Structure formats: structure tokens, C-alpha cells
Amino acid sequence: xKLNKKHIISWALFDFANSSYSAVIASVVFPVxxxxxxxxxxxxxxxxxxxxxxxxxxxxxxxxSPFLGGIADYSGIRKRLLFVYTLISVSAIAGLSILEKGxxxxxxxxxxxxxxxxxxxxxxxxxxxxRIAPKEYHGRVSAWGFGIGYAGSILALLAALPxxxxxxxxxxxxxxxxxxxxxxxPAFIFLxxxxxxxxxxxxxxxxxxxxxxxxxxxxxxKRNPRRFLLAYLIYEDxxxxxxxxxxxxxxxxxxxxNEELIALYLIVQASALIGAFVMAKxxxxxxxxxxxxxxxxxxxxxxxxxxxxxxKTQFWLLASFAGLWLGTVQSATRALYTRFIPKGKEAEYxxxxxxxxxxxxxxGPLVFGYISTAFGSQxxxxxxxxxxxxxxxVILKSVKEx
Numbered sequence: 001x002k003l004n005k006k007h008i009i010s011w012a013l014f015d016f017a018n019s020s021y022s023a024v025i026a027s028v029v030f031p032v033x034x035x036x037x038x039x040x041x042x043x044x045x046x047x048x049x050x051x052x053x054x055x056x057x058x059x060x061x062x063x064x065s066p067f068l069g070g071i072a073d074y075s076g077i078r079k080r081l082l083f084v085y086t087l088i089s090v091s092a093i094a095g096l097s098i099l100e101k102g103x104x105x106x107x108x109x110x111x112x113x114x115x116x117x118x119x120x121x122x123x124x125x126x127x128x129x130x131r132i133a134p135k136e137y138h139g140r141v142s143a144w145g146f147g148i149g150y151a152g153s154i155l156a157l158l159a160a161l162p163x164x165x166x167x168x169x170x171x172x173x174x175x176x177x178x179x180x181x182x183x184x185x186p187a188f189i190f191l192x193x194x195x196x197x198x199x200x201x202x203x204x205x206x207x208x209x210x211x212x213x214x215x216x217x218x219x220x221x222k223r224n225p226r227r228f229l230l231a232y233l234i235y236e237d238x239x240x241x242x243x244x245x246x247x248x249x250x251x252x253x254x255x256x257x258n259e260e261l262i263a264l265y266l267i268v269q270a271s272a273l274i275g276a277f278v279m280a281k282x283x284x285x286x287x288x289x290x291x292x293x294x295x296x297x298x299x300x301x302x303x304x305x306x307x308x309x310x311x312k313t314q315f316w317l318l319a320s321f322a323g324l325w326l327g328t329v330q331s332a333t334r335a336l337y338t339r340f341i342p343k344g345k346e347a348e349y350x351x352x353x354x355x356x357x358x359x360x361x362x363x364g365p366l367v368f369g370y371i372s373t374a375f376g377s378q379x380x381x382x383x384x385x386x387x388x389x390x391x392x393x394v395i396l397k398s399v400k401e402x
Contacts, residue, residue: 004132007190016149018152019156020152021089029169041248045373055363058361070205070209073127082187089117222340232353232356235391244361279295283335288335292333
């Protein structure tokens with residue numbers, strides 16, 4: 001298989017496109033807007049609604065991903081479904097522009113639809129990689145997509161900044177919808193056409209589900225992979241909750257302005273990249289398990305320290321430090337998991353890994369939202385995340401690196 005420039009560029013541009021959603025809608029600007037301007041977060045009720053939206057949407061994605069994976073692999077309509085899921089997300093993002101104060105349920109439903117469209121679409125997007133690049137190029141092409149996606153998030157945030165400063169939030173959401181749709185168009189035009197298959201969409205989904213259950217049963221019968229995935233499910237839920245609520249905490253508890261939140265996001269992303277690269281060599285030398293455990297200890301310290309942070313300067317420093325361990329825990333965790341994969345079963349095992357990853361954004365946001373509401377403060381909610389890191393750490397300690 002030769003590399004096709006049109007395929008590679010159009011595939012990477014989809015990452016560029018959807019990063020606008022990840023940055024502006026899911027991470028930095030809209031969470032704060034929804035929690036404070038639409039719901040009102042005086043007693044933590046905004047945190048509860050946002051936590052519910054993220055948890056419900058990710059639960060739906062996690063439960064449906066085995067079926068979607070089967071459809072992507074066996075039905076021959078992955079390109080059409082990539083378009084459908086993208087259209088769902090883009091339409092929901094555009095719909096955010098109608099929100100006004102008090103439209104809590106409408107915003108709740110729209111963000112659930114937007115997240116399902118985004119995360120569900122990624123199942124089909126990722127499945128194109130083996131179709132457009134030979135195996136020896138998978139790492140490079142994947143990295144190109146990641147790098148271009150990072151550029152997309154920066155550009156989208158910079159485009160959003162003047163709109164936010166002038167208070168035109170409805171235009172910000174429309175801008176993101178347009179950004180997402182326009183830059184995803186090359187994927188719908190130039191990615192390889194669907195290969196006809198003898199499977200109907202329903203039969204393909206059932207086949208994917210059956211294969212996932214079979215792989216999970218196989219993993220469950222092996223002590224180390226089973227304990228690793230259980231640890232990963234728990235500690236990654238803590239990490240994902242920090243990502244989901246960090247901007248809300250900075251704005252609500254510490255008074256960060258929107259432009260400060262954007263700068264904070266960019267700094268954390270940069271420090272995460274640095275952390276991944278700096279700890280890559282120690283991860284190979286010391287063992288991936290030790291590096292993941294070190295990262296979890298650091299995440300525990302971050303959560304405890306956040307409870308006591310009272311100034312913006314303190315949070316800037318803490319967020320930069322946390323970013324280093326964000327990149328480390330993500331890269332070292334994936335590297336550690338490869339030690340448990342039998343030769344020739346990489347696709348099956350990484351499918352299970354992806355399913356667990358999608359499931360690890362369900363409990364944490366709910367716990368954060370309920371505790372924030374119960375105490376009327378986000379500080380106890382941040383402290384509750386320590387449990388996710390420590391429980392994951394204890395389970396991981398019992399795993400033998402193979």
C-alpha cells in the first residue's frame with residue numbers, strides 16, 4: 001500500500017476540524033458559560049448538570065461503541081456514518097446559539113447530542129487509519145493527525161477570543177459549528193469509498209458486539225490485563241474529571257476570565273506534550289508501571305493542593321505542573337498496556353482498551369457534580385478525586401508488568 005496524499009491530508013484535517021469542539025465546547029469556554037450563565041452555579045447546581053451531561057453522553061458512547069466498531073469494520077458504510085455522526089454534532093453545536101439563561105434542559109440535551117456525535121464519529125474516523133496507511137506508517141500518520149489537531153484547537157480558540165471578549169457567545173458556537181463542518185468536508189470527499197460487504201448494518205453491529213464480549217472474556221481470564229484495565233478505568237476517570245471541570249473550577253472558584261482560561265488551556269496542552277516526551281525515556285528505562293504509579297502519586301498531590309489554592313498565580317503553577325503528568329500518564333499507560341497484548345491480537349485488545357477509556361468519564365463527573373452541590377463548594381469535589389487516583393494506584397501496584 002502506497003501513501004495517498006489526499007487520503008492522509010483529508011484524514012488529518014478531520015482531526016483539525018473536531019479539535020475546535022474539544023477545545024472550545026468540551027473543555028474551555030462552553031462549560032463555564034453553561035454552568036454560570038445558563039444554569040447558575042451559586043450552590044453547585046451547574047456542576048451537577050454539567051457532570052450529568054458528560055456522564056450520560058459518555059455512557060451512551062461506551063455502550064454503543066462495540067456496535068459502532070462492528071459497523072465500521074464489517075458493514076461497508078463507515079464513511080456515510082462518519083458524516084451522519086459529524087452532522088449530529090455540528091447541528092447540536094449550532095443549536096447552542098439559541099440558549100438563554102434558564103434554558104438548562106435544552107442546553108443539557110444539546111451537549112449530550114454534540115458529545116455523542118463527536119465521540120461516536122471518532123470510532124469511524126479511527127477505523128480509516130488501516131485503510132489509508134500501511135502498518136509501518138500508522139504511528140507517523142496518527143502523530144500527524146494529533147499534531148494538526150493541536151493546531152486546530154489553538155486556531156479555534158484564537159478565533160473565538162474576539163467573539164468572547166465582545167460577549168457574542170452565540171456567534172462563538174456558530175463559528176465552532178462552521179469550523180468543524182468546513183474542515184471535515186475533505187474527509188467526506190477524499191477518504192476511500194466504502195467497500196461493499198455482505199453484512200447488513202444490524203448484523204455488522206452484532207458481530208462487533210460479539211467480538212468485543214469475546215475479547216473482554218479473554219482478558220478477564222488473565223490476572224494482569226484484568227487488573228490493569230480495572231485500575232485504568234478508575235484512575236482515568238479521575239484524570240478525565242479534572243479535564244472536564246478544570247476550567248469551571250478556575251472560573252467559578254478563582255475568578256478566571258475567559259481569555260485567561262484560553263491561555264491556561266494552551267499552557268496545559270504544551271506542558272502535557274513536554275511531559276510525554278521528557279518521561280518517554282525514563283518510562284522505557286524504569287518500566288512503564290513505575291512511571292504510571294509516579295504519575296498517579298503526582299495527580300494525588302495535584303488534587304490535594306487544588307483544595308488549598310486561593311490565587312490565580314498558584315493555580316497557573318499547579319495547572320502547568322499537572323499538565324506534565326497528564327502527558328506522562330496517558331503515554332505511559334498506553335505503553336504499559338501493550339505488554340499484555342498477545343501477538344496478532346493488537347486490534348482486538350486495543351478495541352477493549354478504547355471501550356474502557358470511553359467508560360472512564362462516567363462516574364467521576366457525576367461524583368464531582370453531586371459533591372459540589374451537596375457542599376455548595378467545588379473544593380470538596382476536587383478533593384474527592386483523590387479516591388480515584390489512590391484506588392487506581394493500589395490496584396495497579398498488584399499488576400505484574402509482563
